[in-house]
Amino acid sequence: MKTVKSHGIDYYFYKEISRQPKGQGITKCLSCGTCSSTCQVFSVNSEYNPRKLIQKAVLGLRDEVLKSEMIWICARCNSCLEKCPKGIKPGDIIIALRHIALKEGIVNYRGVRHALFFKKSILSTGKINEMMLPLHTLRLGVVSQIPQSIRMLLKGKLPPLLPKRIQRINELKALNQMIENRRAKRR
Ligand code: SF4
Numbered sequence: 001m002k003t004v005k006s007h008g009i010d011y012y013f014y015k016e017i018s019r020q021p022k023g024q025g026i027t028k029c030l031s032c033g034t035c036s037s038t039c040q041v042f043s044v045n046s047e048y049n050p051r052k053l054i055q056k057a058v059l060g061l062r063d064e065v066l067k068s069e070m071i072w073i074c075a076r077c078n079s080c081l082e083k084c085p086k087g088i089k090p091g092d093i094i095i096a097l098r099h100i101a102l103k104e105g106i107v108n109y110r111g112v113r114h115a116l117f118f119k120k121s122i123l124s125t126g127k128i129n130e131m132m133l134p135l136h137t138l139r140l141g142v143v144s145q146i147p148q149s150i151r152m153l154l155k156g157k158l159p160p161l162l163p164k165r166i167q168r169i170n171e172l173k174a175l176n177q178m179i180e181n182r183r184a185k186r187r
């Protein structure tokens, strides 16, 4: 991918995004903010602002956007999709940014660790390992979860340390492999 950088700005970043499977339409953004005003995550965390993220990406602030924890906060609820006056899928643009960040090996963020362990867990047993997920996501920060874990333990609500593997796990793995192969062909 061609990259032209000047003063930290990558003038071709928007093209790179629009070539991702879910990145089309980014150049049509009006920066109207409708996506932010309908975003469920923004309503509880104003640091996450899809309009701002998309605009920064359009402006070529590649490093800032890809290294932002914010791209991992989108809940994929798609509320923004219905409201965007330009028919852009803002949540999908965020997913395109995640794909690029992963390709670049930018993985040392809570959101990435959460997503990667989530996938690993599903491909291993077919279920989320709810006991280990906070540890992989928060690392040392998991200490803050201890009081809640104790309360859950006392009420017998702690999830199993190792979830029981589902019977058709091989079908799930084959499906994932098919998706990975398709993705690789598109690159
Ligand atoms: S709603 Fe659509 S056009 Fe408006 S800022 Fe969000 S992505 Fe851009």
Ligand code: SF4
Binding pocket: 035, 038, 039, 040, 041, 042, 050, 073, 074, 075, 076, 077, 078, 079, 080, 081, 090, 091, 094
């Ligand atoms: S898909 Fe993401 S950006 Fe869109 S409304 Fe939901 S949380 Fe916000």
